[in-house]
Amino acid sequence: MYKILSALLMLSVAYGASAQHNIDTAAIKADDARISQWAATCVVERGWIDIADKGQGYASAGADQNATGPLSSTTPNIVSLGDSGVAVLTFAQPIKNMAGPDFAVFENGFLHPTDSGLAFLELAFVEVSSDGVNYVRFPAYYNGQDTAQVTNFTYVKGQDYVNLAGRYIHGYGTPFDLEELSDSTAVDINNITHVRIVDVIGSLDTAIGSKDALGRMINDPYATVFASGGFDLTGVAVLNATPNAIKPADNDHYITLSPNPVKNTMVIHADKLPAFYYQIVNINGSTVKRGNAESGAAVDVSALPAGVYYCILKYGGSKRSIKFVKQ
Numbered sequence: 033m034y035k036i037l038s039a040l041l042m043l044s045v046a047y048g049a050s051a052q053h054n055i056d057t058a059a060i061k062a063d064d065a066r067i068s069q070w071a072a073t074c075v076v077e078r079g080w081i082d083i084a085d086k087g088q089g090y091a092s093a094g095a096d097q098n099a100t101g102p103l104s105s106t107t108p109n110i111v112s113l114g115d116s117g118v119a120v121l122t123f124a125q126p127i128k129n130m131a132g133p134d135f136a137v138f139e140n141g142f143l144h145p146t147d148s149g150l151a152f153l154e155l156a157f158v159e160v161s162s163d164g165v166n167y168v169r170f171p172a173y174y175n176g177q178d179t180a181q182v183t184n185f186t187y188v189k190g191q192d193y194v195n196l197a198g199r200y201i202h203g204y205g206t207p208f209d210l211e212e213l214s215d216s217t218a219v220d221i222n223n224i225t226h227v228r229i230v231d232v233i234g235s236l237d238t239a240i241g242s243k244d245a246l247g248r249m250i251n252d253p254y255a256t257v258f259a260s261g262g263f264d265l266t267g268v269a270v271l272n273a274t275p276n277a278i279k280p281a282d283n284d285h286y287i288t289l290s291p292n293p294v295k296n297t298m299v300i301h302a303d304k305l306p307a308f309y310y311q312i313v314n315i316n317g318s319t320v321k322r323g324n325a326e327s328g329a330a331v332d333v334s335a336l337p338a339g340v341y342y343c344i345l346k347y348g349g350s351k352r353s354i355k356f357v358k359q
């Protein structure tokens with residue numbers, strides 16, 4: 033206990049007060065109304081208690097099935113991955129790329145006792161596959177300091193970790209948007225069958241540590257010499273921002289938005305459709321505007337905050353989603 037308290041004191045001096053709370057609007061709460069399913073199966077290949085001292089064996093806390101089904105509402109139900117450990121999860125229904133984030137990964141991090149801008153977090157890479165063989169990793173970025181090793185007593189800022197699971201505390205999932213992988217030919221982002229979670233080896237030693245998408249060392253707690261070392265997976269939730277699957281592009285109904293990016297007024301061109309219903313959804317999956325329209329309709333978007341949106345058009349039982357940027 034003394035050790036923990038002195039570590040806290042040291043850290044609060046080093047970091048000072050943090051303005052931004054660990055939990056922001058992008059975090060996915062475990063009871064989010066958009067959650068349509070949780071992982072059905074989980075198989076873990078445990079990593080090392082300490083990758084630099086393999087004689088200590090593998091992490092062993094928790095059981096694989098602790099990561100399936102909804103999050104436990106009481107104590108975190110974990111399975112620990114250990115250094116470089118891997119979890120592969122499958123789902124009753126394939127995950128599709130819908131408007132906004134498509135799934136969220138939960139870990140058991142916790143807040144600093146007095147500074148809600150800091151938290152103890154353990155991070156993991158996230159990869160997806162459409163066949164269980166070929167995986168594509170979400171590009172991960174670490175923007176924090178890389179001079180002092182983050183240890184088992186260090187609290188960090190979650191916003192320094194981008195596209196890394198575990199960036200939020202227990203009960204709040206890190207969102208992942210398949211749209212970000214739309215250029216990848218190795219997976220079908222409308223048919224994701226497997227999600228793979230890979231523990232970040234937090235060591236700043238370039239010989240053993242994990243690197244981000246730009247080749248930078250990721251500073252994550254190391255060494256964590258326990259049976260519960262490494263990323264502690266608690267669950268993976270699939271989000272379903274809109275009730276039905278969006279059909280792939282339909283050549284019979286060529287639809288465009290202009291201008292894109294847009295400042296004030298956006299025109300929806302859909303010459304081959306007599307009429308349609310449109311819905312503008314923000315990156316969090318919330319509908320910000322909707323209505324019935326015909327091709328050439330001008331939609332006033334001047335009041336929307338700048339950012340990425342999706343315009344969803346529904347017609348004759350079909351649906352089409354087009355991304356646009358509001359300036």
Ligand SMILES: [Ca+2]
Pocket residue numbers: 129130131132133134209210211
């Ligand atoms: Ca998406």
Ligand SMILES: [Ca+2]
Pocket residue numbers: 114115116154155231232233234252253262263
């Ligand atoms: Ca780790």
